[in-house]
Amino acid sequence: QQQVKQSPQSLIVQKGGIPIINCAYENTAFDYFPWYQQFPGKGPALLIAIRPDVSEKKEGRFTISFNKSAKQFSLHIMDSQPGDSATYFCAASTQGGSEKLVFGKGTKLTVNP
Amino acid sequence: NAGVMQNPRHLVRRRGQEARLRCSPVKGHSHVYWYRQLPEEGLKFMVYLQKENIIDESGMPKERFSAEFPKEGPSILRIQQVVRGDSAAYFCASYSTLNTEAFFGQGTRLTVV
Numbered sequence: 001q002q003q004v005k006q007s008p009q010s011l012i013v014q015k016g017g018i019p020i021i022n023c024a025y026e027n028t029a030f031d032y033f034p035w036y037q038q039f040p041g042k043g044p045a046l047l048i049a050i051r052p053d054v055s056e057k058k059e060g061r062f063t064i065s066f067n068k069s070a071k072q073f074s075l076h077i078m079d080s081q082p083g084d085s086a087t088y089f090c091a092a093s094t095q096g097g098s099e100k101l102v103f104g105k106g107t108k109l110t111v112n113p
Numbered sequence: 114n115a116g117v118m119q120n121p122r123h124l125v126r127r128r129g130q131e132a133r134l135r136c137s138p139v140k141g142h143s144h145v146y147w148y149r150q151l152p153e154e155g156l157k158f159m160v161y162l163q164k165e166n167i168i169d170e171s172g173m174p175k176e177r178f179s180a181e182f183p184k185e186g187p188s189i190l191r192i193q194q195v196v197r198g199d200s201a202a203y204f205c206a207s208y209s210t211l212n213t214e215a216f217f218g219q220g221t222r223l224t225v226v
Contacts, residue, residue: 006155041219042219043204043218044156046214046215049214089155100161100172101148101206101215102158103157105154105155106155
């Protein structure tokens with residue numbers, strides 16, 4: 001039972017493009033939605049996170065859009081750079097993030113120079 | 114300012130042997146989660162521990178797997194009588210109640226031959 005569905009599985013963009021990664025969830029008890037970035041051979045690192053009381057959050061070039069009624073959220077990367085090439089995971093949790101994270105399957109992003 | 118330390122980084126075991134994975138959380142963090150990542154998959158929750166207590170082990174296989182987080186020392190994930198299907202990357206994450214951000218270690222990549 002996959003509680004967080006992520007798409008696309010892979011994404012290729014040119015430098016400066018705006019990749020968009022989408023996630024959908026089922027459990028309405030989720031109240032914390034982080035995005036993680038993972039480079040090969042490394043652990044996931046928190047990029048940005050949102051709670052359902054806001055519809056958008058921006059940190060630097062990374063923006064989360066959140067649609068509570070549709071139970072969907074997405075990550076946008078502005079002015080993407082080759083150094084952004086990594087695998088991105090969305091996740092969800094309850095209790096404000098103090099409970100276990102449920103991860104999507106990941107999106108492998110390649111940003112070409 | 115040491116982050117989450119996991120060792121070993123790589124572990125090779127023959128079928129039937131035991132694997133012991135260690136995780137030292139961020140200093141001052143008393144909550145530890147273990148996740149397993151299969152190739153091309155997201156991370157899947159295994160177990161949630163606080164010092165000397167197992168809080169949630171709903172993601173742990175019923176047999177051969179055990180985890181502990183003693184009062185002193187690292188958290189240990191133990192896999193007895195390993196099988197090829199146990200080959201995966203195992204990540205530990207820690208956090209404190211002051212901040213719900215979970216910090217991940219670099220993982221232990223277990224290969225069962």
